[in-house]
Amino acid sequence: MENVLCLNRSTGDTSVACCMGSLRTDDLRVDGRGCEDYRHMEIETEMVSNTDGSAKVTLGHTDVLVGVKAEIGKPRPMVPDEGYLEFFVDCSANATPEFEGRGGDELGMELSNTLYKVFNNRYSVDLKSLSISPGEHCWVLYVDVLLLQCDGNLFDAISVAIKAALFNTKIPKVHISEDEEGGKEIELSDDPYDCMRLNVENVPCIVTLCKVGHRHVVDATLQEKACSVASLIISVTHKGTVTCVRKVGGGSLDPESIFEMTETGKRVGKALHAPLMELLQEEESLGKKRQKVGFLDTTLIVAVSHCP
């Protein structure tokens, strides 16, 4: 209880003390979850019709919408036979009033920079398959993330949504033909079902671990985040390989706790992939029979029991 007094005052000492006390000895958080449990998650793909792939993830009260658009562009000079991904995170003013105007830009920059770091390796997405003609044309995937509601744990929700959106992305097949002057002409096939799908097996998922007191928790809500001094963001593939580790927050972390948190992150991250892929395959197999929910998250409760 020594560090109660120096913590963030906005939640009040006593609610912080209660939060930390229960974590110290037992695996019980305020909402009954254990330290490694996620909140209720809902995933839906193919909701935005003018993108090549989209997904919406609801994690507790955090709502994230990801759209992927494939465009033809020039490959990077260092790697002429690969395509690339561009990330942009938009913190909508719908999420909190603080994001109005330019308020959400800083958070958006931080989120997109972390995403660049996470995907900056050859194995997450097969970039060679995105190449059309080496040195001249390649597919550029513009991944746009829109934050609709913020209730803590943005990174995890965004990474799950990106994986689902990339799984859902349908890139049209191209045919390259030579015309009379020797220049290359690109033809996109007219058939909407003639498309290429991405292999998202190696796409990593991000796990955020927040240090609260002496323990660390996965999937912290805003309240728990206010009680934590520092967090570790770790991105893990389905095999348990770590692609990026980042520490955020003003407090300091002991090297031993970093090691423990990394081990927990690897274990939790590895366990995320299998149910996610299963769910995505199930959704795909439903095909046209799938009931599209979209943004109609209406709670239609008619009987309002008011004071008579």
Place this chain on the structure above:
Amino acid sequence: MAADMRLPTIRKQVSLSSSLSALDGKDLVVPGDVITSDTGFMRGHGTYMDEEKLTASVAGEVERVNKLICVRPLKTRFNGEVGDVVVGRITEVQQKRWKVETNSRLDSVLLLSSVNLPGGELRRRSAEDELTMRDYLQEGDLISAEVQSVFSDGALSLHTRSLKYGKLGQGVLVQLSPSLIKRQKTHFHNLPCGASIILGNNGFVWLYPTPGHQDEEAGGYYTSLEPVSLSDREVISRLRNCLLALGAHKVLLYDTSVLYCYESSLPHQIKDILKPEVMEEIVMMTRQKLVELEG
């Protein structure tokens, strides 16, 4: 440890046949609905005249008192009245008063002269008391208080001049809509399941472990930082999830409904209560029990 992932489903329309009769006398309107075209009525809050027709400007029920028609909104900020019990958070420490956030349109005011001094002294507040205000209540502290009066601009003036009000110790705060809290004689309850609850009229509900012994001179000044036992914490977590479930399904909150919900939730694990289907099941059982209680 596995994450609970699933595809989203459209939530079903939930309505109880027994309460349909109760809806006969109530008129629910949405903004833009024409209430009446008769010009003989006076228009009250929540209405406006649109081309000689009385139209609703908020979503709620129509109330008619003789010639006055007004619409009481279903979801609104807290409109305090004298005598309401509120749970609030200190946002500012100013000269001779604190500003308290109580989910109303303006921050409420807690004057230095409206709090009990430590030790229960009764004397005029001096300049020294003003300087040591921060020792008693700081920014971020939670308090329970009663509304003493309402200023002309609508801001509430609070007081903690009783031993049952004051700074709150260890516990959990649940923020709900003020229209869900039923007005009762007392808002402080010691639930038989092992925890205590303060149902603030402003929608803030405070759950805390039942204090073992009553300290007379403590009176809201002394906050205990002793670790809370696991069984107490489990009860409080379960109550918190039950409150969120009742709030999501717009059930009126008072000690009986909270207790019935707690009992209905016992067969489930605490963390499962927040899953949509479990929430529905628990709330249905609670509603049935409440209907049985009524008649």
